[in-house]
Amino acid sequence: MSGDSGKSSWPEVVGLSGDAAKQKILADRPDVQVFLVPVGSMVTTDFDTKRVRVFVNTAGYVAEVPNIG
Template sequence: MSSGSGKSSWPEVVGLPAEAAKQKILADRPDVQVVVLPVGSFVTTEFNPKRVRVFINPAGDVAQVPKIG
């Protein structure tokens, strides 16, 4: 799951506002790009070890566990 360079998922941010979740992820892994998207967004399927997608609900809160990829 982890490539040895730090965390690869953030279950603790589910339910937080998107910006708070983004800051927590970047504090743990400053080497990744955090992309905030609405749940149900169309996304590419390629794996990117430097990307974390954060899916948010209509209220702007994290709806799924963000993970590397």
């Protein structure tokens, strides 16, 4: 769990569409920003407690467990 409130990881959304995963994450944690990112994309390495990156495959489905950061 994160230091704030609520969840910090969403294993249950793996395999869902990116949009469905984003809605689920925002329902659990409306205080975070959710970004859909293609698998293999270059991303910054900084840690942000208000950011969740959702890595999606070429078909638009969640390929990795989204986490705060």
